Amino acid sequence: MTTPPTPCIRVHVDWTRCHGRGLCTELLPRLFGRDDWGYPIARDGAREPEVPASDLPEARRAVALCPRLALSLRADSV
């Protein structure tokens, strides 16, 4: 039996919306630090950092609560 490929979920930041309020960095401290101006910066340096399964609930909260509606989750099956 083969296991189906686990979809990989990534966080996309719409930088044109983000004002660096920092809520996502508090909910997802393992994914994001803050840069010199408070904007989220991916700890792994990825353009769209991957969300580990354990962080998925918090990632969904971050998407829902971002005051600038700048976050979205994207699935890719890589």
Added chain:
Amino acid sequence: MTTSRLFAADGPGLAEHLRQFGALPDSADASLVSRLDQSGLTGRGGAGFPTGRKLASITGRKAVVIGNGAEGEPLSHKDAQLLSRSPHLVLDGLEVTAAAVSADKVVMYVPASAVSTIKRALRERASAKVDRHRVTIIEAPDGFVAGEESAVIRRVEGGPALPRDRTVLASTSGVRGRPTLVNNVETLAHVALIARYGPQWFRSVGDPSEPGTMLVTLAAHETRSVLEVPTGTQLGDLVGHVGVTDSGMPRAVLLGGYHGSWIPGTMITEARLSRAGLAHLGASPGAGIIHTLPMNQCGLARTAAILGYLADEGARQCGPCLNGLPRLARLFDVLAHRRVDEGLLAEVHRMIGVVDGRGSCRHPDGTARMARSALDTFAADITHHRHSRCEAALASMPSTAHSRHQTSGTR
């Protein structure tokens, strides 16, 4: 060394164009994608994506096709030259592409300076009933990012020519959600030739992995000269062609423009103008810009000036780019003109990492690439600056360009 395909006609008029190239074959659009695939044509706007695959990705209805002539890069002049000398070749490429994807809307996006030429060319074509599609001209504003794909789409929609956040490809959802194909004008001109003469003819010159000819802009000081050369042409031949320096060798060459990469002047004999021929130097031909830095100029000072320009030319939409690029430019300014220490260098490296990959478009990424290549190529200069000296200042004196370096050590 030069080849004349794109500039073969005697003049920009339709009569000269038809005398040189003849009319487009009637059913050229039916086999266009396979011909482009076989030809190996890649986009000439800088990204170098295979043109056939890009066309094939347009599968939806009511497609929009845009010829992109916005050449925001100050070092580039090849699209302007192509539009003024061979507008009908570009418009042929636009027409056959529009037919191939059953386009519903066809746009020429060109700077103000090209609008009258394109208008005149479209009038000639209308009276001769050359085109099946009506072409709308939309003026591209000045600005470094105005030719970026999503900026083009926004402008065509009636918005500002600024990049937008994208999560789907333009081929799926571009202008007002419709499948959209944005092709550089030089790419379209090659398409027009491939539609006539076929893929084998196109591949008969150039680097086999990326065949054909390409337009290059040789940018030295204030001069811009445009040449058409086979891909894979040795960089040393090209640089020698303009005789940019007395010694025959520039201090360094910036390939691909302000988002490109610096390589040392000593490497130009080992570099060929194609992706394969530049990969070992960490560079790529981009949109064909070859900018030479003469021996008596400091690469760090030049890079600092370019970074200042790029910081100003941001769209001011994305925080990391809006804040990070001016910071990076200031750091390079210190690197170029004041005393250098280990802390400064570490901070430069850190700031490049902070901006890289953190914007809706690739403006911060391209800027980071250029800055990194400067740190590599001008590593010796950094050492000199640490000791309050500068290679350029030592190479030739006196001149205003490096007087700042000579005095900087005494501050």
